[in-house]
Amino acid sequence: MEHSNIILKTAGLRKTFKVGFWGREVTALEGLDLEVKQGEVFGFLGPNGAGKTTTIKMLMGLIYPTSGQAWLFGRPIGDQESKARLGFLPESPYFYDYLTGLEFLQFYGHLFGLRGVTLEKRIDELLELVGMSHARHLQLRKFSKGMLQRVGIAQALINDPELVVLDEPMSGLDPVGRKEIRDLILCLKESGKTIFFSSHILHDAELLCDRVAIILKGRQVACGRVSELIDEGVAHSVEVVIDGLSPEGLARLRQLADRVIVQGPQVLAVLPSRQQVGPVLEIIRGAGATLVSLTPHKGSLEDLFIREVKNKQPELREAV
Amino acid sequence: MRILSIALNTFRENLREKLLYNLLFFALLMIGSSILLSRITLGDYHRLILDLGLASINLFGVLIAIFVGIGLVSKEVDRKTIYTIVSKPIPRYEFLLGKYCGLVITLLANTVVMVAGLLIVLQVMDVPITSLVFKSLALIFLELMVITAVAVLFSTFTSATLSAIFTLAVYVIGHLSGDLKEFAKKLDEVSQMVVNAIYYTLPNLERFNLKGHVIHHLDFGMTDMALSLTYGLTYSAFLLLLASVIFQRRDFQ
Structure with missing residues (x-):
């Protein structure tokens, strides 16, 4: 890839699924073009069912694109070497609930070949970072949703990744939990990591993101700096x-x-x-x-979001 | 190393599964009950103890292989735990092999416990323990490895419940496939080809059944043993290869 500071790039990424008995084709994502630069917090926004998780799953190698291409660290998606530089927290994560917090992180550490004192030290640091040191010997089945989310982030960071991909990290959390995750994301940004996260909670995105992309029904409708997007075409009342x-x-x-x-x-x-x-x-x-x-009156991402939904494609209104 | 980590994690997962202990408890109960049954048996009770003991180990091993085995992959997909694994730098086939090895370790541990139970019963009841008993046990374990591979194969593309039904069906047919060959002899040429193709595709699980040999003291030479071993291992490897190909192409939705 031409720019070395572009960590994630997609070109015309498209995914269709076959549903029902007759295999009716449904388009989940329609030609997505994205570029995420090193060190930025990138928000991937859209209502439920817009295609955010589908995109992330393709980037993580969980599903295959129908057409189009994507690169992580300049290598095609699915490449094992680029996966080693990546951390991923899935949406509403389900983990091995029979494991304790410590065993859980040890398992993921082993998958990266981390062992012994190095791994123990890393786990201590991560549990400290996500504020879960007290739960290291507690089985995951006894964790609250917020605790699972935090230990999930610890799991995503076990290999000290350069790019952290979080799918709906704030959904289902109470205001305190959301604030904690927001602080954690900012803390990661400070340590030089690139963060790509999806959300339908626009307020969080506005507080955190350098740049955002908005998708609706599988189509990208806006992309750019939050301040520019809010200002663009909006006369401030x-x-x-x-x-x-x-x-x-x-x-x-x-x-x-x-x-x-x-x-x-x-x-x-x-x-x-x-x-x-x-x-x-x-x-x-x-x-x-x-x-x-x-x-x-300053415009907000929410104004922009609603305007996009109303203006760009009338048929999309039902999506919100 | 990564395969081993996944295998050990699977083993740990299985050890914390209550179903496993229930099955193990009933297996030991069955083996133990042969002592009682032998008291009310006229004549040669050695046969009864050996037959019941080996059958119990076989049956409960298969139940463990099926009911724990089907959960291996499909449960990971259903519960989305696979998302965090596949996004790590681990080829999908390594994950699959790790899961398979994990269950084989679980089965080995269970079989060891059941065999220990059987040996105690044999010792207590003064039944001679011949090398044939161990050959039979080795082949039972090989059969479990084949069944586990079948369960893994099905669970890479279908739900846990369907995998259980399919695997159970393969187990039953696998023990009757000898009849299939006999049946083919009576058919016309085309039907014969079809039935023979089914016979050669499905595992012939009777190859791993030495209970008759043990009870009737029939010899089972090392050549036969080597043939059965080769057959079982090759068949399992083929199933795992097929499972890997299917798993590699799969979308995790």
């Missing part, structure tokens, strides 16, 4: 509250604002963009009124 505005001032304000609500002496106006702020301030000065508050 501004909310102004004014006290003691004269009737003439109010009339001029109505011409500029999207919406005006009068509540006693106060007027609340929603301006369509930042451009209207200057003229409105002049109106206030001219009318001798007082500016109570001015709140710029």
